Each structure stands twice: as structure tokens, then as C-alpha cells.
Amino acid sequence: MIEPQIEYNFEHVLPGKISSLFQRNINVDANPIEPQQFDYQFLSKNVLFNQFFHYSIFRDFYLAYIDRLPLYSPPDVLGLHANAEINYLTKTAFEIYSNMLDLQPEQHDIEDNSSREQFVLSLIDDILQQIPPKNDLNSINQKFKQVSTPLTIVLLQEIQRFNLLTSIMWKSLNELKQALNGQISFSIQLEEINKHLYHGQLPSLWRSYAPETKKSLGNWMEHFQRRNQQYEKWIQTGELKIINLSGLHVPESYLAAIVQIAARKNQWPLDKVTFYTNVTKWQNIDDVDESLQSICLIEGLYLEGAGWDTTNHCLTEQSNKQLIQMMPLIKIIPIETYRTNMTNYLLAPAYVTSNRRNTMGTGLVFEANLYSKKDISHWILNGVCLLLNKD
Structure with missing residues (x-):
């Protein structure tokens, strides 16, 4: 067990490039001093891990073993799904193609x-x-x-x-x-x-x-x-009772208006009101089987980094080669801030595109509450998020 002061330095002081809450969450959950936090279920059979074993090997043996290590590291070494590599290579190939078009005489x-x-x-x-x-x-x-x-x-x-x-x-x-x-x-x-x-x-x-x-x-x-x-x-x-946020220039203003209307209706202080989300079982307007009065539903959101189990209504592992998944309708529910208590829910960022946020910090629209039966850190390390647009 490490000292709390040292742990705090590693997680909060030393990472000078961290500029958002979500980056800090990844850094905290990926703390190399606490290897038991990692979920190693994706590790291949060729990767061995034993945190309790103390190595005592000659230097030459170390070097010989290092020389035998493959130059290529699969995603499961880092606890990531194989789709993470497909996603990375696809984006890289697209960028190369776009740059080649720009250089075309x-x-x-x-x-x-x-x-x-x-x-x-x-x-x-x-x-x-x-x-x-x-x-x-x-x-x-x-x-x-x-x-x-x-x-x-x-x-x-x-x-x-x-x-x-x-x-x-x-x-x-x-x-x-x-x-x-x-x-x-x-x-x-x-x-x-x-x-x-x-x-x-x-x-x-x-x-x-x-x-x-x-x-x-x-x-x-x-x-x-x-x-x-x-x-x-x-x-x-x-x-609109059902809206596609990707069709708006400033989707944040629509969500802010929903909160403002609820605050006026219930006489809540505006600075003490927020909203949480609930993933419904409905895929489209025809499936809705209850009154939509005072309810805002969002359609057209895509889940990246994980899958959604429509039977158990929770996060699950991605299917192979399925990089994104269309989400069911998501309900926006305004609520007073002090009443929010979302245990076992991942606070997933919702971005406009797969670029997520740029260097200026723009691109984040809101944060969605996604239920998980697994430890939340597993999804944080896999970079789970929602997208308003697919590429």
C-alpha cells in the first residue's frame, strides 16, 4: 500500500497535460502503482501476470527476454478490446488518404x-x-x-x-x-x-x-x-418531444432550455438544477408506450468503446468489428442537484464527432448516465463515450 500523498502526486499533480475531468479519470484508474485496478480478462494466453511474484533474474536474462518480445503490442495487453485497434487504423488510413488528396497536383x-x-x-x-x-x-x-x-x-x-x-x-x-x-x-x-x-x-x-x-x-x-x-x-x-441533437448548431442550448423550463415549472433555483439521463427500451417514436408530457427524448446517439445490452439495459462488451452501436431513445430528466445519486452508473461524455474534444476543449455536449454491472473503471479505461454523429 502506498502513501496517500505519493498517490495524490501521481494522480493529480504530475500529469500536467490533463485538461478535463474525463482525462483525469483515465489517469486515476490507470494508476500503474495499483495494478490490481486493471481488468485482465482480455489478456491473451501468451501474456502472464503475477503481482505477487518477486523476480530475481540476471541482467543478461532480462535482455535476452526483452529481445524476444514482439515489436507489435496487441490491444489486449493494455486491457483494450480488439476493436480499439481497428478504430485507430481506420482513422489513420482516412487521414493519410485526405492528406494525399490535398497534395494531389x-x-x-x-x-x-x-x-x-x-x-x-x-x-x-x-x-x-x-x-x-x-x-x-x-x-x-x-x-x-x-x-x-x-x-x-x-x-x-x-x-x-x-x-x-x-x-x-x-x-x-x-x-x-x-x-x-x-x-x-x-x-x-x-x-x-x-x-x-x-x-x-x-x-x-x-x-x-x-x-x-x-x-x-x-x-x-x-x-x-x-x-x-x-x-x-x-x-x-x-x-419537439423527440429531437436529434446532431441537427442543431448549438445542442447545449437546447438542453439548457429544457433545464430552465423545469426550473420555472417546479420553482427550483436555476443554479441548483441539473439533469440526468435514462436509456429507455424504445428504439423509435413508434415504440413509446407512455405519455410524453414533460419528457424530452433524444434519438440518434451512438455508443463507442462498448456495447449496449438491450435486454439487461446495461453496458456490455463490444461485438467484434462493431465499432459503434446505435443507442435506444435517451430520456433527459431535469432534477435538483442535491438529489443526484447515480451508483453503478458511468458518467459518459457525449461528443459531437469521433474527434471528441479539440485542443480548445470544444466538442463536449453533455454527460450521460449509463448503467454498468462491471466496475466503472473498466469502461473508463476503454474510453467509452457517446457520439452525436457517426463518420
Whole structure:
């Protein structure tokens, strides 16, 4: 047993690069001084571990044994699932491919340029047809003027950002179309948009006005259409009982509005209110068998680093080669802070994309409570989290 002061130094003082609660949890649970904390069930039969054995071997024997160690270390040596390696290699291959596209020279002969321009022009026409008309903010504001709620404010802000995105898309595509037809000259920005459209990538200009994403252009356009449909339904009904947070520019504001409404209704101090989550048994709206009054349900979340047992309603090990799993509907339940007591629940971060958080700390949306029959440290070391978007 080590001294508490030394343990505290290893876990809290020395790790200078730790910048979030979740990184600190990993560091604490992976404390090398406490090897019994590790779950070694994934260790292969070739890996031996005995914390009670005291080694007394000559130096040359040590070196000879080290020379026989393989250069490749499988994930199970660190207590990780084999899927962790697949996930890492997939992301690395995608990054290499993207960098190779960026380095690709743009020199083509006349015939190639002609076919390339025709392809991009056809793609431009197709995208322009999918861009919806701008929503009238004044008419929306007048519609909800008598029953204004925090969610109404969120809706107006979301529509304003979505209108800006559609305007940028419409303007840039029409300018690119004119440039390809020889009516105006190419700018650096138009060259970049032309290149990304040709390679099926999302232009950087659009990316800066849209929610964070790692999707290709085709998948992003499908998601763009679903976002528009969700906004239209929201405007028509005034309130969404089931929402896809990935369709919002600022999903945190929606959750904050839910908490604010509950605080007003129950006369709770706003600074003393939080929320917890409950993973339901429902997969979609058709499965819901109880009143949805005062209940907020979230759809479209993906679980990474673990699987979800729909029978026992708890975390379980991933299936081989299944990197993410669609979660059932998740219920958001506002509650007073002092009443939260989630024993045997993993506090899992929910991120916008698989990039998780960037160096500025953005990307974390909320924290979900996921029930576990295993020790929580097992899932922390496996990096379990929820994702709003799949790649």
C-alpha cells in the first residue's frame, strides 16, 4: 500500500497535460502503482501476470527476454478490446488518404478539365435543388409571440444560423458556376470549393458555418436535409418531444432550455438544477408506450468503446468489428442537484464527432448516465463515450 500523498502526486499533480475531468479519470484508474485496478480478462494466453511474484533474474536474462518480445503490442495487453485497434487504423488510413488528396497536383489536360467541369457543374445544380428557401424569422417570431419559451429562443437562434448557412451555400455555388462558365474569374476560395466538390469533400467555407462534422459531402447533404426537416417540424408543432441533437448548431442550448423550463415549472433555483439521463427500451417514436408530457427524448446517439445490452439495459462488451452501436431513445430528466445519486452508473461524455474534444476543449455536449454491472473503471479505461454523429 502506498502513501496517500505519493498517490495524490501521481494522480493529480504530475500529469500536467490533463485538461478535463474525463482525462483525469483515465489517469486515476490507470494508476500503474495499483495494478490490481486493471481488468485482465482480455489478456491473451501468451501474456502472464503475477503481482505477487518477486523476480530475481540476471541482467543478461532480462535482455535476452526483452529481445524476444514482439515489436507489435496487441490491444489486449493494455486491457483494450480488439476493436480499439481497428478504430485507430481506420482513422489513420482516412487521414493519410485526405492528406494525399490535398497534395494531389491540379494539372490536367484540356479533355480532363472539360469532363471535370461538367461533373462539378452537374453537382452544383443537384445541390442547389436541395437547398431549401430561407425561413422567415419575423413570421416565426410572431407565431410564438404569445407562448414564448426558452425553447422558442433556441429555435429562432437555430433558424438564424441555418439561414446563414443556406445563404453561404447558395452564393458560393452560384459564383462557382459563373466561374466555371467563364463569366467571372476564379478566386482562391472558389478554387478550394471546386476542388472539394470534385473530391466529394465538404468545402471549408461551408464547414465554418455548419455544426462540426467529419462526414463526406454526400453524407453531409443527407444530414443537411434531415436537419431541415427537423426544423420544419419544430416550427409547425412548436415543440419537439423527440429531437436529434446532431441537427442543431448549438445542442447545449437546447438542453439548457429544457433545464430552465423545469426550473420555472417546479420553482427550483436555476443554479441548483441539473439533469440526468435514462436509456429507455424504445428504439423509435413508434415504440413509446407512455405519455410524453414533460419528457424530452433524444434519438440518434451512438455508443463507442462498448456495447449496449438491450435486454439487461446495461453496458456490455463490444461485438467484434462493431465499432459503434446505435443507442435506444435517451430520456433527459431535469432534477435538483442535491438529489443526484447515480451508483453503478458511468458518467459518459457525449461528443459531437469521433474527434471528441479539440485542443480548445470544444466538442463536449453533455454527460450521460449509463448503467454498468462491471466496475466503472473498466469502461473508463476503454474510453467509452457517446457520439452525436457517426463518420
